[in-house]
Amino acid sequence: MTPVLEVDGLVKSFGGVTAVDRVSLRLEAGAIYGLIGPNGSGKTTLFNCITGVERADAGRVLLDGRRVDGLPPWRIARLGVGRTFQTIRIFPELTAVENLLVVTEGDWEAACARARELLATVKLERLADEYAGNLSYGQQKLVEFARMLMRDPGLVLLDEPAAGVNRTLLNDLLDAVRALRDRGRTVLLVEHDMKVVMGLCETVFVLDHGEKIAEGPPGFIQGDERVIEAYFGR
């Protein structure tokens, strides 16, 4: 089967720093993948290369077997890649529902109905007409998550979804991620909270200094010597 996402020998340097160094990944449909590594190990840069925000220096990115590296971010998004950001990036002076509506195409009424429905799934229906900038941090995170779902992306990239979110909200968010997988979507998430990673992901990739140093099920990764060394030092 063609993988949903294939990253092949990706390289990205900033000046003298190689942020991503010959990284290769294969993501199959209907699974949750984790991407972990110490700060500065290249996780977000890898996300940016996959979504077209950064242009890789070498290597290929294939989406359902089709090359997408070099395409602008909006094209890649339209091919079915949704993402959330490490620091929330919503549209603060738009209302919550408008944040979702800008993503839609076609019939306006249907789009409004769908946007409100999606906000309801993250329990924000009563705040739909509030300016997004007036919402709490956690609520903004949910708006960003719901907005990402508006295009019903086949591949979902989440950059630290659990950071700064309280327990209740976190559980809602994790349930939503599992629901995505159960509908056959593929999820790749960057996360520092190991409990979240271990409880959610089927396969984990570990980056260190831009290189992929390990790959496997969470239990296996935890015992890997290179991983322990990367996190705790020799």
Add this chain to the structure above:
Amino acid sequence: MRRVVLPALAVVLAALAVYPTVASGYGVRAMLQLFMWVALAGSWNLISGLTGYVSFGHIAFFGAGAYATALAIARWHWPWPVAALAGGVAACLLALVIGYPCLRLKGPYFAISMLGLNEVLRALVSYFEGLTGGGSGLSLPTLEATIPIYYAMGAVAVAVTALAYAIITSRFGLRLMTIREDEVAAEAMGIDTARHKLAAFLLSAAGPGIVGGLFARDQGFIEPLSTFALVMTITMIVMVLFGGKGTVWGPVLGAVVLFVSQELVWARFPYVHQLLFGAIIVAVVLLMPRGVLGVLQQRYRLPRTI
């Protein structure tokens, strides 16, 4: 809301339509200028108020339209309404050529590039004396057409405001706002920001181009310094910031309040109005960065149609 706004609008428009039959020459002229400012401020709002790309040289489109129209009338003897529309087309073409490279620039770099465009155009117009008359200006054949120009200018002001209404209440308008709010996120959500920005830029150039043409016909004489006047760009910006950027009626409100106060103050104290303008800029930026309507919109949850 609609039931109040629509009849009120109809009354205002009807009053403005009969105004020239009862007003003095000065009154008609002042109102004509007010129309011009409504159109200019409303146009600046389309690109800068919505997308956040602050154009510091928007009067360049006014100047380009003025010169295109003046040349069409003086050299090729076109009727002035056609020539003014041609001025709008010329401004749009200029926006297309200049927008493609410049809209890639972010923040202050875009603002400065537009300022540069205005200076370059002014220099070019001064340089090509054979065509434009250079620094000594370009005279148009005499024609008494203040009343028709009054209506034409009014029509442009109404058209720009109607266009702003149509855009701001549409998905296109919301997408322009996402560019202002967070361009990276907008791209990540599948919005083709480059095309949206260029479209908004073209639409924002049309009004100033036509208005510039009407201005040239009305004045009967144009020269580079007063046609590419930076102070006019600044006036547009202040009007929009005061009224509320990104709103339909903010630029109209800003133009009315500032133009009227400028006329009243200016009549008595020629230098004080500049002081007043400076004070308004400082006060607005410090006290209500969203402008009058922006503040009302946030506080009372008004719809975007206001």
